[in-house]
Amino acid sequence: xxxxxxxxxxxxxxxxxxxxxxxxxxxxxxxxxxxxxxxxxxxxxxxxxxxxxxxxxxxxxxxxxxxxxxxxxxxxxxxxxxxxxxxxxxxxxxxxxxxxxxxxxxxxxxxxxxxxxxxxxxxxxxxxxxxxxxxxxxxxxxxxxxxxxxxxxxxxxxxxxxxxxxxxxxxxxxxxxxxxxxxxxxxxxxxxxxxxxxxxxxxxxxxxxxxxxxxxxxxxxxxxxxxxxxxxxxxxxxxxxxxxxxxxxxxxxxx
Amino acid sequence: xxxxxxxxxxxxxxxxxxxxxxxxxxxxxxxxxxxxxxxxxxxxxxxxxxxxxxxxxxxxxxxxxxxxxxxxxxxxxxxxxxxxxxxxxxxxxxxxxxxxxxxxxxxxxxxxxxxxxxxxxxxxxxxxxxxxxxxxxxxxxxxxxxxxxxxxxxxxxxxxxxxxxxxxxxxxxxxxxxxxxxxxxxxxxxxxxxxxxxxxxxxxxxxxxxxxxxxxxxxxxxxxxxxxxxxxxxxxxxxxxxxxxxxxxxxxxxxxxxxxxxxxxxxxxxxxxxxxxxxxxxxxxxxxxxxxxxxxxxxxxxxxxxxxxxxxxxxxxxxx
Numbered sequence: 001x002x003x004x005x006x007x008x009x010x011x012x013x014x015x016x017x018x019x020x021x022x023x024x025x026x027x028x029x030x031x032x033x034x035x036x037x038x039x040x041x042x043x044x045x046x047x048x049x050x051x052x053x054x055x056x057x058x059x060x061x062x063x064x065x066x067x068x069x070x071x072x073x074x075x076x077x078x079x080x081x082x083x084x085x086x087x088x089x090x091x092x093x094x095x096x097x098x099x100x101x102x103x104x105x106x107x108x109x110x111x112x113x114x115x116x117x118x119x120x121x122x123x124x125x126x127x128x129x130x131x132x133x134x135x136x137x138x139x140x141x142x143x144x145x146x147x148x149x150x151x152x153x154x155x156x157x158x159x160x161x162x163x164x165x166x167x168x169x170x171x172x173x174x175x176x177x178x179x180x181x182x183x184x185x186x187x188x189x190x191x192x193x194x195x196x197x198x199x200x201x202x203x204x205x206x207x208x209x210x211x212x213x214x215x216x217x218x219x220x221x222x223x224x225x226x227x228x229x230x231x232x233x234x235x236x237x238x239x240x241x242x243x244x245x246x247x248x249x250x251x252x253x254x255x
Numbered sequence: 256x257x258x259x260x261x262x263x264x265x266x267x268x269x270x271x272x273x274x275x276x277x278x279x280x281x282x283x284x285x286x287x288x289x290x291x292x293x294x295x296x297x298x299x300x301x302x303x304x305x306x307x308x309x310x311x312x313x314x315x316x317x318x319x320x321x322x323x324x325x326x327x328x329x330x331x332x333x334x335x336x337x338x339x340x341x342x343x344x345x346x347x348x349x350x351x352x353x354x355x356x357x358x359x360x361x362x363x364x365x366x367x368x369x370x371x372x373x374x375x376x377x378x379x380x381x382x383x384x385x386x387x388x389x390x391x392x393x394x395x396x397x398x399x400x401x402x403x404x405x406x407x408x409x410x411x412x413x414x415x416x417x418x419x420x421x422x423x424x425x426x427x428x429x430x431x432x433x434x435x436x437x438x439x440x441x442x443x444x445x446x447x448x449x450x451x452x453x454x455x456x457x458x459x460x461x462x463x464x465x466x467x468x469x470x471x472x473x474x475x476x477x478x479x480x481x482x483x484x485x486x487x488x489x490x491x492x493x494x495x496x497x498x499x500x501x502x503x504x505x506x507x508x509x510x511x512x513x514x515x516x517x518x519x520x521x522x523x524x525x526x527x528x529x530x531x532x533x534x535x536x537x538x539x540x541x542x543x544x545x546x547x548x549x550x551x552x553x554x555x556x557x558x559x560x561x562x563x564x565x566x567x568x569x570x571x572x573x574x575x
Contacts, residue, residue, distance in 0.1 A: 118506045129358025138435035162444035168436040178493045217367035217398035224391045229550040237557025242565030
């Protein structure tokens with residue numbers, strides 16, 4: 001089975017993100033890491049490849065500094081990586097990103113494309129579906145359990161009140177939630193091997209896309225600090241904490 | 256003239272989802288012509304409620320194909336309706352189903368899509384919050400119409416306008432090739448009591464509870480309070496203590512109860528974005544430096560396993 005996992009380098013989640021010129025996320029001097037939400041998709045991709053004797057290709061779009069983050073996925077396992085990096089993509093919006101990813105995925109035959117549902121890009125749930133539409137394949141999002149059955153995918157898809165069981169033919173694009181698999185840690189051997197694996201860097205022109213097709217359709221006009229909620233009363237519980245909360249609930253007229 | 260459409264999710268019982276009514280309420284202030292698109296069983300029965308909230312027209316199809324197959328039939332039919340009627344703006348709620356439809360439609364139309372919006376100052380402008388709701392970003396939407404905007408639930412309060420809608424039947428001409436990802440079973444994992452999104456009080460638990468079994472204390476507290484629902488942080492959902500349906504935060508639910516009681520939740524920004532609009536926030540945490548205290552109206556530094564049982568007693572005594 002030929003599996004593609006979409007991965008993304010994000011500013012190190014433990015740092016404080018900063019906004020730079022043109023209201024873009026400041027990436028200079030900011031350490032980029034593999035989006036923690038992507039590791040679940042990586043793990044699922046590796047498990048399915050192991051089950052089927054298949055292979056895993058990582059596809060990513062990002063600045064040149066994203067290579068280390070993508071290599072982290074390679075150190076968990078998998079066969080090769082493709083990073084689309086191009087100054088023309090700075091400030092790319094969802095449409096441009098979907099076009100780039102679909103073009104990069106579509107360069108070779110594939111059975112399954114996996115992406116994290118919990119990505120920090122803000123397009124949670126929509127971007128991989130746009131990729132599926134551009135590739136002309138089936139899709140399902142927010143899968144929390146995935147299995148191969150009779151050449152199709154059977155998955156549990158999150159809903160507001162529980163889950164649906166969905167049967168999805170291949171090829172397909174799936175997004176997965178944190179519960180889908182427990183990501184493995186890269187081993188020392190894996191880290192060494194990752195350095196030898198094919199790692200291709202492509203530009204927008206390499207993908208046959210025009211500058212117009214990847215031009216942003218959105219312009220950030222302003223960024224403001226959100227109104228802060230004030231810090232209220234803080235008490236140390238000395239046996240009276242519960243009584244104070246009950247009093248508060250009574251004042252709020254909910255008890 | 257500005258035409259604003261709302262992709263309205265409806266239940267098979269003909270009840271529109273609350274988000275559909277929220278979006279219609281907002282659409283009234285953005286457009287001269289407001290319409291809803293409701294696809295699937297229950298669509299026609301939902302039309303009066305959609306009309307009452309601002310839809311002058313409801314494009315409706317009762318065809319079960321929309322409930323049975325994910326996203327593709329809906330995106331296909333929407334694309335056809337858009338080509339015919341050319342709305343300027345199409346609003347979606349940030350729900351599981353609608354997000355799939357919006358993503359597919361964007362690719363089909365080559366239209367701009369703004370996700371996670373919390374407000375629309377104009378038909379071609381959207382506001383979103385980034386970095387866990389610490390920054391507010393205003394974005395101008397370009398490219399061809401319609402602009403697609405996916406709005407977080409509870410961004411607007413639903414208010415009826417007293418209107419009525421004309422129902423326009425939509426043909427479900429969905430090619431066989433678009434009937435792919437198919438729902439074969441539905442399962443509910445919701446606890447008894449009010450829905451998380453609708454409860455007056457939300458009692459939410461995190462890692463600080465120490466153990467899965469202690470989560471039951473929160474259920475007892477919710478029962479004692481009445482009209483209260485139990486929620487959870489992502490950490491305990493990932494740990495498998497409670498189903499994902501209880502998760503509050505960036506990738507879970509957004510709640511705006513009268514009182515939010517956070518127990519053993521540190522308050523990472525991803526969690527805060529789902530609850531910071533609560534009217535009042537109470538937090539219990541062992542760590543006096545927990546970020547949740549920065550936004551709590553009342554913070555109690557203490558052990559949840561001592562405070563919560565005592566609180567259950569206090570609430571019961573109060574209620575007599």
